[in-house]
Every structure is written in structure tokens, then in C-alpha cells.
Amino acid sequence: MVEGPVTNGVADGGGAGALLRLMRDGRPRTRSELAGITGLARSTITQRVEALLGANFVLPVGEATSTGGRPPTQFAFNPAARVTLSADIGATHARMAATDLAGEVLVEHRDDLDVALGPVPVLEWVVATSHDLLAQVGRTPKDLLGIGIGLPGPVEHSSGRPVNPPIMPGWDNFDVQGYLTEHLGVVALVDNDVNIMALGEHFTQWPTAAHMMFVKVATGIGSGLISHGLLHRGAQGAAGDMGHLQLPHGADIVCRCGNTGCLEAVASGAAIAAKLTEQGLPAKSSQDVVALARGGSVEALHLVRQAGRDIGEVLAAAVSLFNPSIIVIGGSLAQAGEHLIAGVREVVYRRSLPLATQDLRIVQSRTGDRAGIIGAAVMVIDHALAPTQVDTHIFAAS
Numbered sequence: 001m002v003e004g005p006v007t008n009g010v011a012d013g014g015g016a017g018a019l020l021r022l023m024r025d026g027r028p029r030t031r032s033e034l035a036g037i038t039g040l041a042r043s044t045i046t047q048r049v050e051a052l053l054g055a056n057f058v059l060p061v062g063e064a065t066s067t068g069g070r071p072p073t074q075f076a077f078n079p080a081a082r083v084t085l086s087a088d089i090g091a092t093h094a095r096m097a098a099t100d101l102a103g104e105v106l107v108e109h110r111d112d113l114d115v116a117l118g119p120v121p122v123l124e125w126v127v128a129t130s131h132d133l134l135a136q137v138g139r140t141p142k143d144l145l146g147i148g149i150g151l152p153g154p155v156e157h158s159s160g161r162p163v164n165p166p167i168m169p170g171w172d173n174f175d176v177q178g179y180l181t182e183h184l185g186v187v188a189l190v191d192n193d194v195n196i197m198a199l200g201e202h203f204t205q206w207p208t209a210a211h212m213m214f215v216k217v218a219t220g221i222g223s224g225l226i227s228h229g230l231l232h233r234g235a236q237g238a239a240g241d242m243g244h245l246q247l248p249h250g251a252d253i254v255c256r257c258g259n260t261g262c263l264e265a266v267a268s269g270a271a272i273a274a275k276l277t278e279q280g281l282p283a284k285s286s287q288d289v290v291a292l293a294r295g296g297s298v299e300a301l302h303l304v305r306q307a308g309r310d311i312g313e314v315l316a317a318a319v320s321l322f323n324p325s326i327i328v329i330g331g332s333l334a335q336a337g338e339h340l341i342a343g344v345r346e347v348v349y350r351r352s353l354p355l356a357t358q359d360l361r362i363v364q365s366r367t368g369d370r371a372g373i374i375g376a377a378v379m380v381i382d383h384a385l386a387p388t389q390v391d392t393h394i395f396a397a398s
Contacts, residue, residue: 016048017390020057020077024385026102028061028074049075051394056081057385079104082145083137084380085130085184088193088372089122091115091152091167091219092285096126097373098133101145101381103203107136108373115152118170119179127183145384146187147180148376150196152220157237160190166256167220189379191233193372194240197365198224199231200375201328205366211324214365215242217311217340218286218331221264225322231379242314243268250310263314267307269333275303286332293336304336308343315344316351323356330365338364 019034029037035045052058052075059078063071079102087096092115097108109129115122130147134140153165160177162168180188198214206212212226221243225232232239243264244257253271255262265271269286276283276292279299283289292300315327327348329341345362352360365371383389 015387015391016051016055016394017385017387019045019048020052020385020390021387023052023058023075023077026077026079028076030072030074032072034075051398055390055394055397057390077101083134083139083143084145084377084384085133085147086196086373086376086380087126087129087147087149088196088376089113089115089126089149089151090193094122094125095369095373096129096133097370097377098137098139099374099377101385103374103377103381105370105374105377107133108370109133115168115171119174119176123176123179123183126180130184141185144184144186146189146380147184148189148191148196148378148380149176149180150191150193150372150376151176152193154241155190155192155237157189157191157195157233160188163236166258187380187384189376189383191237191376191379192222194222195224195231195233196375196379197330197367197371198226198240198328198375199378200371200373201330201365201367202226202229203378204371204374206326206328209326211322211326213240213315213318213322213324213327214371215311215315215327215329216331217268217307217329217333219268219270221268221311221331223318225324227322242318245314247310247313263310267310269331272300272303272307272333276300290332290336293339300336301339304333305339305343307333308340308345309347310343311340312344312347313351316348319348319352319356319360325359326361326363328363328365330368330371332369334364 031045035042057078058075060073061076062074079100082101084099094113095110098106113125151162153168154163156163161173162171165171176190177188194216197216201214202212210229214224216222223240223242225240244262246261247263247266250261250266253265254260255265269289272289273283273285281299289300293304333340341364349357
């Protein structure tokens with residue numbers, strides 16, 4: 001028999017973890033307020049609050065206004081209860097951070113790091129940097145909730161293993177999740193870099209957007225899909241891999257995946273850099289393209305605008321199929337200014353269905369290069385603070 005109305009899943013027998021999910025909004029509440037919201041008996045609320053206090057997941061935060069008698073105590077979520085570690089591994093660089101349970105970055109570190117070195121050297125760097133970051137925030141491994149990591153290639157999220165990643169020699173089917181768990185002693189979650197960027201952007205900037213696309217344009221091109229407020233990975237985690245859809249006019253251009261005519265081979269930062277070099281403007285990376293565009297290079301601006309149009313061709317179909325309310329353009333090439341986004345808008349608004357575009361916004365990322373580390377942290381927090389996980393933790397500690 002259900003005790004009272006089912007509200008936010010709290011009254012469905014979910015235990016203290018379900019109550020914590022409600023309290024993660026940070027708003028202070030009394031026991032009576034929690035009982036009123038959930039429909040649970042006051043004694044049940046008291047029991048569950050005590051369990052969360054014992055685990056340090058909530059704290060007393062003062063007293064509410066008294067209506068007669070002793071003022072009731074208010075309780076709120078404690079973001080400092082644990083810390084998370086997050087890593088965003090790119091093709092030639094890596095960024096790591098320690099965050100609290102609200103996803104707030106406490107300290108971060110960035111290094112040049114070639115993912116082509118292979119999994120063991122890169123993950124050794126992740127483990128060593130993890131210990132350094134924990135020391136910087138004055139915490140120990142016992143305070144660590146988990147670690148999340150994003151990789152620049154296809155990842156089977158359920159197993160934490162990369163699958164045939166084009167620019168990651170030696171990584172195919174490597175047990176990244178198992179390696180990190182073995183060396184850090186905590187849960188480890190792995191996803192591709194664009195998915196974690198989508199999570200970070202949605203969490204920090206667009207939490208009320210139920211349907212969002214995040215498009216990363218850098219050395220490669222990919223997208224992350226937010227559907228009904230949650231990351232949509234697809235059956236094997238390959239959803240959003242738009243960089244390897246074929247453009248008709250790029251049919252003779254060989255892509256690093258082995259196919260020809262892929263969007264990434266035509267419109268990525270690496271592709272633009274190669275075209276500029278052919279035109280006598282040496283460029284090796286997306287950053288070089290951005291520098292030339294910001295410096296007023298007509299050739300660079302023209303190619304960036306055309307890249308936006310090419311990306312828009314793929315997104316126009318995606319808009320009609322997925323019908324997002326917002327498309328966020330991120331990645332290093334997005335820093336070239338409005339030319340890239342203008343090219344995207346030009347094609348998407350012209351070629352997509354009017355109903356799908358009447359309220360559609362296409363904007364530049366607001367979170368920038370922090371999107372990945374925040375998203376990786378959010379991935380871990382949402383997993384580890386899921387009601388069943390919290391209940392298991394509390395039971396094990398009792």
C-alpha cells in the first residue's frame with residue numbers, strides 16, 4: 001500500500017535516496033514541509049532525514065519562522081558531502097577538475113596530452129592528476145564519489161570501452177572504466193566527449209530545455225542529444241555521431257574514419273586548416289583557424305562561414321527528425337565568431353520544416369571549454385546520487 005500521494009517518486013517506497021533527489025534543489029525545508037510535499041508520515045520523514053544526516057548528504061541550515069513554540073529546523077542538501085573528479089580528454093589536450101556535488105568546479109588543471117600515446121599513459125596521467133586535485137582541495141580518496149571521463153571517440157557507455165576510435169590507436173575495447181576503478185577505488189563512468197559537453201551545457205545554461213542538441217566543432221565534429229531533459233545515447237551509445245554523415249559535394253574527400261565525403265572531412269577545424277595551408281596561410285589546428293578568423297583573414301572567414309553551411313545541411317535533417325528547441329554550437333571553432341553560426345542558421349532555417357524552426361534557437365556555447373568537465377561530473381553525480389545508489393550506500397554504512 002502506497003503511503004500518501006506519489007510525488008517526485010518519494011512516496012513510492014524509494015527510501016532516503018528518493019527524498020534526497022527532492023532535496024537536491026538546495027532549498028531548505030522543515031520536516032513538516034517535506035511531509036506535506038511527499039505525503040509521507042512525519043515519522044517516516046524523520047527517519048529518512050536522520051539517515052541522510054548520518055551520511056552527511058543533508059545538513060541542518062537554521063530554523064524556520066515559528067508559528068508558536070520552538071522554531072522548526074530546516075534541512076538542505078549538502079554539496080560538500082563528497083567530491084567528484086572529471087576528465088575531458090581531447091585529441092591533443094586534457095582537462096581535469098574536482099567538483100562538489102552541485103557540479104561547482106573547485107579546482108581544475110589542463111595539460112597538453114596526445115591521446116594517441118595510448119590508454120595506459122593517458123590514464124596514468126588521469127590517476128596522478130586525480131591525487132593532485134584531491135590534495136589541492138584538502139580531501140582524501142574516501143571523500144571521492146566517483147570519476148567521469150570523456151574521450152574523443154565512440155564509446156559504449158554501458159561497458160566504458162571505446163569502440164574503433166579513429167584517432168585513438170590502442171584504445172579499441174580497452175577497459176577504461178575498470179582501469180580507473182582499480183586505481184582510484186571508486187565508480188568510473190566513461191562517455192564520448194560531445195555527450196559530456198552536452199550534459200555540462202544543459203546543466204549549467206539550459207536546465208529547462210527538454211530537447212536540445214549540442215554540436216561540437218573542433219578537430220572533429222559530433223553532437224550530443226538531450227531528450228526529455230536526459231542524455232540520449234541510443235542503443236549502443238552512437239547517437240549524435242553526425243560528423244560521419246556524408247555530404248554529396250564532399251564525395252571525393254577521404255575521412256579519417258576510412259569513408260569519403262564525411263561532414264568532418266569537409267567542415268571540421270582540421271579540414272579548414274588544411275584548406276588554408278593549401279592557400280598559402282599556414283594553419284595546423286582549429287586554434288590557428290580561429291586566430292586567422294579573428295585577425296580578419298578573408299580566406300579564413302569565408303571557409304568558416306562555408307563550414308557553417310555544410311554543418312547546417314546535416315542539422316537541417318536532424319531538426320526535422322529530432323525537433324529540438326535549441327541547438328548549441330561549441331568546440332574550439334565556435335570561438336571564430338558569428339560566422340560559423342551564421343552559416344548554420346542560413347541553411348537550417350531555409351531547409352527545415354517551418355513547424356520545427358518556428359521557435360528554434362541556434363546559439364553559441366556559454367559554458368565554453370568547461371562544458372566537458374562539468375558534464376563528466378554531472379554524469380557521475382546523477383548516477384551515484386540516484387535513489388537506489390544512495391539507499392545502498394546508507395544501508396552499507398549502517
